[in-house]
Amino acid sequence: MSLILDNLPALLIAVPLLGAFLIPIIGRFLPKIRDAWIILVSFLSSMAAVLTAFTVYTKGTLVYVFGAAAGSGAAPIDSGGIPFRIIFTIDGFGAFMLLSAAIVSFAVVLYLVASQKERSGKSEFYALYLLLTAGIFGMVSTGDLFNFFVFLEINTLSGAALVSYHRKGGIAVEGALKYLIVNTVGGLMVLFSVGLLYAQYNSLNMAYIASQMTLTTLNIVALVLFITALAMKAGAVPFHFATPDAYSVAPSGITALMVVASQAGLYGLFRILFTVYGGVINTVTVGWVIIVIGILSMVIGVTMALPQKDIKRLLAYHAVSQTGYMLLGVGVAFAVLGDPAATAAFGQTAMEGGLFHIINHALYKGLLFLAVGAVIYRTGVWSLNKLGGLGHNMKWTMVFFLIGALAIAGIPPFNGFASKLMIYESVFAFNPALSIIAMVVSILTLASFMKVFHSVFMGPKLPEFENVKEVPKLMIAGMVILTIFVIGFGLMPDLVVDSIVTPAANALLNQGSYITAVLGGFL
Amino acid sequence: MTSGLIVRTAGRLIVPLIFIFGFYLVAHGHLTPGGGFQGGAVIATGVALILICYYYKDSIEKFSPAKNFKLIEASGLLLYICTALSALVLGSSFLFNWLNASGGLFGHAVTYGINAGDLFTAGVIPVLNFAIGIEVFGALSVVLLYMFAGLRETTRAEDDAPAPVLLKKGKKGDRK
Amino acid sequence: MIANLPFIAIALLIGIAFAIILLKKNMIKMVMGLGILESAVNLFLITIGYREDGIAPIFTNAPEGVNMVLPTVQALTLTNIVIGVAGTALMISMIMVIYKKYGTINSDKMRRLKE
Amino acid sequence: MIGDLLTGYGFWNPLIWIVVMATGLLFAWLIWRCGESDYDKGTEQTKPYLSGNDEPPKGDVHIRGGNMYWGFTHALKGYYDKLIPLHSGVVNDYLTWFIIGVIVIFVVVMVI
Numbered sequence: 023m024s025l026i027l028d029n030l031p032a033l034l035i036a037v038p039l040l041g042a043f044l045i046p047i048i049g050r051f052l053p054k055i056r057d058a059w060i061i062l063v064s065f066l067s068s069m070a071a072v073l074t075a076f077t078v079y080t081k082g083t084l085v086y087v088f089g090a091a092a093g094s095g096a097a098p099i100d101s102g103g104i105p106f107r108i109i110f111t112i113d114g115f116g117a118f119m120l121l122s123a124a125i126v127s128f129a130v131v132l133y134l135v136a137s138q139k140e141r142s143g144k145s146e147f148y149a150l151y152l153l154l155t156a157g158i159f160g161m162v163s164t165g166d167l168f169n170f171f172v173f174l175e176i177n178t179l180s181g182a183a184l185v186s187y188h189r190k191g192g193i194a195v196e197g198a199l200k201y202l203i204v205n206t207v208g209g210l211m212v213l214f215s216v217g218l219l220y221a222q223y224n225s226l227n228m229a230y231i232a233s234q235m236t237l238t239t240l241n242i243v244a245l246v247l248f249i250t251a252l253a254m255k256a257g258a259v260p261f262h263f264a265t266p267d268a269y270s271v272a273p274s275g276i277t278a279l280m281v282v283a284s285q286a287g288l289y290g291l292f293r294i295l296f297t298v299y300g301g302v303i304n305t306v307t308v309g310w311v312i313i314v315i316g317i318l319s320m321v322i323g324v325t326m327a328l329p330q331k332d333i334k335r336l337l338a339y340h341a342v343s344q345t346g347y348m349l350l351g352v353g354v355a356f357a358v359l360g361d362p363a364a365t366a367a368f369g370q371t372a373m374e375g376g377l378f379h380i381i382n383h384a385l386y387k388g389l390l391f392l393a394v395g396a397v398i399y400r401t402g403v404w405s406l407n408k409l410g411g412l413g414h415n416m417k418w419t420m421v422f423f424l425i426g427a428l429a430i431a432g433i434p435p436f437n438g439f440a441s442k443l444m445i446y447e448s449v450f451a452f453n454p455a456l457s458i459i460a461m462v463v464s465i466l467t468l469a470s471f472m473k474v475f476h477s478v479f480m481g482p483k484l485p486e487f488e489n490v491k492e493v494p495k496l497m498i499a500g501m502v503i504l505t506i507f508v509i510g511f512g513l514m515p516d517l518v519v520d521s522i523v524t525p526a527a528n529a530l531l532n533q534g535s536y537i538t539a540v541l542g543g544f545l
Numbered sequence: 546m547t548s549g550l551i552v553r554t555a556g557r558l559i560v561p562l563i564f565i566f567g568f569y570l571v572a573h574g575h576l577t578p579g580g581g582f583q584g585g586a587v588i589a590t591g592v593a594l595i596l597i598c599y600y601y602k603d604s605i606e607k608f609s610p611a612k613n614f615k616l617i618e619a620s621g622l623l624l625y626i627c628t629a630l631s632a633l634v635l636g637s638s639f640l641f642n643w644l645n646a647s648g649g650l651f652g653h654a655v656t657y658g659i660n661a662g663d664l665f666t667a668g669v670i671p672v673l674n675f676a677i678g679i680e681v682f683g684a685l686s687v688v689l690l691y692m693f694a695g696l697r698e699t700t701r702a703e704d705d706a707p708a709p710v711l712l713k714k715g716k717k718g719d720r721k
Numbered sequence: 722m723i724a725n726l727p728f729i730a731i732a733l734l735i736g737i738a739f740a741i742i743l744l745k746k747n748m749i750k751m752v753m754g755l756g757i758l759e760s761a762v763n764l765f766l767i768t769i770g771y772r773e774d775g776i777a778p779i780f781t782n783a784p785e786g787v788n789m790v791l792p793t794v795q796a797l798t799l800t801n802i803v804i805g806v807a808g809t810a811l812m813i814s815m816i817m818v819i820y821k822k823y824g825t826i827n828s829d830k831m832r833r834l835k836e
Numbered sequence: 837m838i839g840d841l842l843t844g845y846g847f848w849n850p851l852i853w854i855v856v857m858a859t860g861l862l863f864a865w866l867i868w869r870c871g872e873s874d875y876d877k878g879t880e881q882t883k884p885y886l887s888g889n890d891e892p893p894k895g896d897v898h899i900r901g902g903n904m905y906w907g908f909t910h911a912l913k914g915y916y917d918k919l920i921p922l923h924s925g926v927v928n929d930y931l932t933w934f935i936i937g938v939i940v941i942f943v944v945v946m947v948i
Contacts, residue, residue, distance in 0.1 A: 040627075089642065091641060172800060192818055192822025195822070203812065262939055617769055658781075742931055828926050
């Protein structure tokens with residue numbers, strides 16, 4: 023047991039990778055147990071993530087040094103206090119992202135096992151799925167900039183390969199190719215900025231770079247490239263164009279996980295801003311840049327979603343729009359980072375609202391994509407102009423979709439309302455206009471989900487969908503898991519905020535604790 | 546795709562040498578420039594040469610179908626991750642070099658200063674190099690096989706047919 | 722000046738790469754542009770690790786008292802090459818599928834997903 | 837109190853909200869129950885009255901998704917006419933926006 027507990031950060035990566043590499047062999051010789059193996063591996067890796075998060079919340083920041091002999095520290099004395107090995111540093115924020123990835127990835131596996139039953143190429147599909155999970159886990163737990171790039175690329179490549187599955191006529195490949203090209207350029211720009219930082223500080227460790235950081239032109243170039251590339255990964259306007267293309271053609275379960283994958287990019291953005299650059303950069307300017315990107319994402323995302331006719335494309339534009347809320351909340355917190363009074367008054371709340379929205383968005387957008395995927399699974403129709411009257415035959419799917427739609431529109435008592443309320447009220451103290459824009463966007467979100475709900479589930483039974491049945495039980499099970507969290511987080515927002523969101527916000531706001539956790543007494 | 550008699554004969558000669566050179570690069574990865582990825586890529590170029598010389602269809606019939614290469618790839622990856630995990634069992638951290646200077650396989654002590662290098666040093670690094678070599682060889686071969694599967698090939702009979710006499714008639718750039 | 726030559730080359734390569742990526746409509750050429758961009762980043766990484774009169778960074782094999790080039794950036798470059806191979810292979814395969822289905826590799830015509 | 841989420845201005849408590857909503861629904865139900873019951877199934881009063889015309893088949897009266905909010909999009913026609921062509925579907929354009937974003941953000945961060 024202590025073997026597992028001592029090496030949790032390594033198992034986070036090792037378990038999904040080991041599972042993924044065994045799948046081709048199992049699929050070749052024992053195809054009957056493949057599905058059970060997938061569920062088992064996904065469950066184990068989710069458990070590893072939850073255990074890691076639990077350890078972080080109870081015992082503080084975890085620092086794990088890869089390849090070191092037992093008992094040696096992160097910054098060995100003979101290297102002069104520079105950490106040179108690959109180091110995983112999981113603090114409150116990383117643990118928070120791990121939790122959201124763990125919940126969604128396990129729920130999606132249950133869904134996929136049922137929805138992919140009759141598809142071909144399953145071994146590679148699930149191997150890529152577990153690789154994507156490993157990529158997300160790695161991105162949110164690494165403390166090393168180059169390692170972050172590697173996991174970012176694993177994330178991009180496996181994500182693009184998964185997007186290209188199943189849709190006929192090459193359209194899925196088109197979406198995947200756009201996503202891949204755009205994110206490859208972004209990844210190379212991230213690597214370029216990593217090189218810029220390495221050239222100055224001779225280290226790749228985030229904590230060490232943060233402790234040595236000064237404001238030079240090269241560092242600003244690196245920061246700008248980090249912001250744009252990671253905003254592109256997260257799908258924020260004006261770098262969002264490939265996101266709806268990829269999300270709208272991917273298999274539905276994959277899209278639910280891709281939302282989490284894009285949020286890992288958001289994690290990188292916030293980590294770079296707060297932890298690496300937090301002490302030196304002019305936070306007001308950069309904070310306003312983040313806020314403007316957030317506002318643009320919200321407004322353009324939701325206005326593009328309203329006239330969409332493809333049901334998944336509509337949801338994909340809402341993913342862009344909701345990313346704006348997170349950027350808005352965290353951007354406000356970054357803009358007032360240098361002002362302790364303002365941070366205490368509303369910056370902390372804005373931060374918590376933005377971060378709380380990350381996990382909420384992962385849950386309800388996952389639920390919505392799974393519910394819409396269930397509709398597509400049974401009908402094979404994407405166009406909102408052709409769907410209708412499915413509420414008669416797919417009652418459970420309708421209920422789950424309704425819960426997800428109310429949550430994303432910010433209707434109490436679901437979880438979206440709690441985080442949006444925190445964002446509105448704290449941003450109102452910063453700048454009332456921003457808060458009003460956020461509320462208008464929320465109203466438009468509700469409007470567009472009324473459109474979807476009405477045109478898919480309401481209305482009389484249509485003759486062409488006479489024989490549509492409810493989806494298999496495993497798909498329902500995947501949706502149930504997410505629904506439980508959506509309702510639970512909505513009914514107990516104080517508990518969630520106090521136990522997991524506040525530690526995450528504190529981990530970001532308190533730059534010194536991250537550095538001390540890695541470098542120890544060498545600072 | 547056309548590949549004539551010369552390519553086929555030369556390929557027959559060169560392919561074994563390419564494989565040996567790739568194996569050398571993998572095995573000496575911890576001493577000289579090279580390593581798992583480079584060696585594996587070199588071996589995969591041998592596979593590419595086989596495909597060019599002997600046609601895709603003949604190759605997968607007589608050589609090996611793509612699904613076997615998938616197994617090779619998966620086994621290389623498994624060897625890597627099991628080596629990395631084995632350090633956990635011994636009480637160290639992930640990827641710890643527990644074989645180094647232990648006296649066992651690849652466990653000779655390293656001599657410092659200018660020397661020719663000893664193959665049996667560096668602990669788990671050569672093991673990982675072999676794992677990566679196997680993986681890259683399998684993966685690139687799968688990529689090549691699948692890409693060749695999408696090409697339109699000529700048959701051997703077409704390639705061996707005497708070259709058509711070039712009639713200067715109606716060709717582009719021809720005088721009329 | 723002569724020490725800055727690699728950086729000038731990197732700037733030129735990045736400029737060429739972005740010019741190709743932004744202006745060329747042929748998808749294969751775009752992938753080539755991405756390859757050039759990747760090479761530019763690799764060259765940059767190698768260049769920042771260069772030390773005057775440095776030798777290969779094999780610690781146990783080195784004579785006393787000589788400079789060695791930085792090994793970390795070389796490891797980064799190798800990793801990036803590997804990732805680049807995977808990405809390029811994936812992109813080329815996708816373009817093959819696009820060509821099969823759409824009959825074109827022109828990015829202007831590859832827009833069934835829009836608006 | 838359990839369930840209080842402090843937002844800086846006040847608090848949000850979903851449990852109180854649910855109790856209030858449940859009470860409201862209960863009152864609504866009670867008022868509804870007090871109403872006169874003269875609804876008979878199977879008579880003429882269950883049929884919709886469409887100016888004396890016959891009711892069209894059920895499938896035809898369903899408002900399809902594409903028809904909703906046409907007023908909204910029509911009112912914002914100028915905005916949508918500019919916005920939608922930006923999502924051109926051409927990869928080169930996507931990357932051009934990336935470069936524009938890099939340059940704009942760099943200028944903003946450097947100058948201010």
